[in-house]
Amino acid sequence: MENTDFINKRGADYKHIKGWGIDADPKNDPTYPMKRRTNEEHKGYTWERPTQQAQTVEILHSIERPNLTAVFGTSVPPSGLSGMIRRMAFKKSENEYGHWLPLILADRVNVVEGVIDDFMHGTFPNIFVEKGYVAQWRHDKPGLFAKLAVVAAITAGAVFLMTRKNDDD
Amino acid sequence: MLAMNYRGPKRVRIDHKPMPEILHPEDAIVRVTRSCICGSDLHLYNGNVPDTRVGTTFGHEFTGEVVEIGSEVTKVKVGDNVLVPFNIACGKCAFCRQELYGNCHESNSQATAVGAIFGYSHTAGGYDGGQAEYVRVPYANVGPTVIPEGMDLDDAVLLTDVVPTGYQAAEMAGIQPGDTVMVFGAGPVGIMAAKCAWLFGAGRVMIIDHIDYRLEFAKNYAQCEAYNFEEIGDLAVFAKKQTDSLGADVCIDAVGAEAAGNAMQTITGRKLLLQAGSATALHWAINCVKKGGIVSIVGVYGPTDNLVPIGNVLNKGLTIRANQASVKRLLPRLIEHVQNGILNPKELITHRIPLEEVAEGYRLFSAKLDNCIKPVLIPPSVKS
Ligand SMILES: NC(=O)c1ccc[n+]([C@@H]2O[C@H](COP(=O)([O-])OP(=O)(O)OC[C@H]3O[C@@H](n4cnc5c(N)ncnc54)[C@H](O)[C@@H]3O)[C@@H](O)[C@H]2O)c1
Ligand SMILES: [Zn+2]
Ligand SMILES: [Zn+2]
Numbered sequence: 425m426e427n428t429d430f431i432n433k434r435g436a437d438y439k440h441i442k443g444w445g446i447d448a449d450p451k452n453d454p455t456y457p458m459k460r461r462t463n464e465e466h467k468g469y470t471w472e473r474p475t476q477q478a479q480t481v482e483i484l485h486s487i488e489r490p491n492l493t494a495v496f497g498t499s500v501p502p503s504g505l506s507g508m509i510r511r512m513a514f515k516k517s518e519n520e521y522g523h524w525l526p527l528i529l530a531d532r533v534n535v536v537e538g539v540i541d542d543f544m545h546g547t548f549p550n551i552f553v554e555k556g557y558v559a560q561w562r563h564d565k566p567g568l569f570a571k572l573a574v575v576a577a578i579t580a581g582a583v584f585l586m587t588r589k590n591d592d593d
Numbered sequence: 594m595l596a597m598n599y600r601g602p603k604r605v606r607i608d609h610k611p612m613p614e615i616l617h618p619e620d621a622i623v624r625v626t627r628s629c630i631c632g633s634d635l636h637l638y639n640g641n642v643p644d645t646r647v648g649t650t651f652g653h654e655f656t657g658e659v660v661e662i663g664s665e666v667t668k669v670k671v672g673d674n675v676l677v678p679f680n681i682a683c684g685k686c687a688f689c690r691q692e693l694y695g696n697c698h699e700s701n702s703q704a705t706a707v708g709a710i711f712g713y714s715h716t717a718g719g720y721d722g723g724q725a726e727y728v729r730v731p732y733a734n735v736g737p738t739v740i741p742e743g744m745d746l747d748d749a750v751l752l753t754d755v756v757p758t759g760y761q762a763a764e765m766a767g768i769q770p771g772d773t774v775m776v777f778g779a780g781p782v783g784i785m786a787a788k789c790a791w792l793f794g795a796g797r798v799m800i801i802d803h804i805d806y807r808l809e810f811a812k813n814y815a816q817c818e819a820y821n822f823e824e825i826g827d828l829a830v831f832a833k834k835q836t837d838s839l840g841a842d843v844c845i846d847a848v849g850a851e852a853a854g855n856a857m858q859t860i861t862g863r864k865l866l867l868q869a870g871s872a873t874a875l876h877w878a879i880n881c882v883k884k885g886g887i888v889s890i891v892g893v894y895g896p897t898d899n900l901v902p903i904g905n906v907l908n909k910g911l912t913i914r915a916n917q918a919s920v921k922r923l924l925p926r927l928i929e930h931v932q933n934g935i936l937n938p939k940e941l942i943t944h945r946i947p948l949e950e951v952a953e954g955y956r957l958f959s960a961k962l963d964n965c966i967k968p969v970l971i972p973p974s975v976k977s
Binding site: 454457458459460461462464465467469471472473474475477478480483484485486488489492493494495496497498499500502506510513514518521524527528530531532534535537538539549550551553554555556557558559560562563564567 | 600601602603604605606616617618619620640643644645646647648649650665681683685686687688690691692693698699700701702703704705706709715716718719720721731732761764765866895896897912914916919922950952953954955956957959960962963
């Protein structure tokens, strides 16, 4: 690993400590049978790695590791405002809210970018179809009507409040 | 090619996307023949998994035909019909070599706390998934498994996730002969966990949900007892009454982040995203299990925090075991179980939906409409 921040300092000799290891019991392994324990991790990041995939698009990587994984997904590289937020998020570790909360924010910004992108390509997203309401129409008409009624009530309420404000002016 | 396209919370559609390409010598391109929608997809669908980018294609449970392979692929060839485990794993890292295929170190750059999963957000590696006509399958020498002669594709596709996950849930629960097992969640995963609990010698299996048609299905399919949590009152009291006050020997959480049943958890976990999903089922599992008992978690939660009674874990001396299923590790045994008729996964499939109607499929499965247990998407190129 070229990145010298990541070191493997493990497995020193502690035999001078009285009683060291006398009760070690390899059978006491709560990971069995999920794991065939070999303790290979003790050697650090030293296995023979798969061929490295060439990086053709921007890939953000966790700062808790030194490199890109040998293989990675290339779908939807970061772009636009959401991409800027995601790049910022990846400056923080997975251990921090400062990583995850901006990512959730970026996801929401990305939805708006998606709608704008649809408009730019001359399509108007068919929300009724995208939300799968066709299925709800087929199998749960009362549920769909209830949903629509709630939306209608909220819209009517909002319109009412807005027009009332106007009256006050 | 046609592919599912995520547009935002609860908005998906079918779109034309470029064909996937070989990007690595160990890649294969697979023409999808079956692709399921999973409870895990609902976390993405609801917008609860951080770094779920608009334009992504979901889908981690699929079978298909290999149509192209990279120069280093030796284990499958063009024309093979394969089932593809949902975990993307290199087979070479310290974790893969210890059979933790759900925890590979060479497939997810974005996060160290999650392995890589097909079509499961950038937090799980940024790969497009199999709810499409074609899909890129990395590490084709490791994951894809040739479907045995005579095996039904519907059985094969459930071996990519539901069967191994349900089985591992029971396995991690450390069930001993005679144990009383409580399974939370009567979705495909919970039903399979209940069924598999018997294979480990359970003495009594109870499954808990609040959707009656699912409980009815579970009762018949997994030959277990089924209870509606909206009818039985306080779960912990119920569990204690059923076990002479001691508690269930093991509890399995097969619900995860979309859990219902507790308003505070639902609001903070699912609506406000103040925690990584609603942890109601896990909370109940911890409080229903006996002292010194085991809680096995396969229900999926997000990467931040959840409100669970960790003090009770301590004071009761519980063991918690959890993971993404290590599909490849379990496949040989589970293929045998399917071939010998011990497990009949395809009976879980209630809906066959054309890929083009993917948005309806998501709504149907997410709102639990039309008595849906498990929906499978069929691409247009596949006859039936
Ligand atoms: N660990 C893994 O490898 C892995 C693999 C696949 C799925 N999963 C996870 O397993 C879980 C279940 O998947 P599924 O496909 O069966 O989903 P599903 O949505 O079909 O089933 C979940 C069920 O839980 C029920 N439920 C909700 N709240 C509950 C509560 N408080 N107590 C009991 N039941 C409750 C729902 O009514 C529903 O029937 C999901 O979280 C999914 O992400 C994990
Ligand atoms: Zn799944
Ligand atoms: Zn690996």
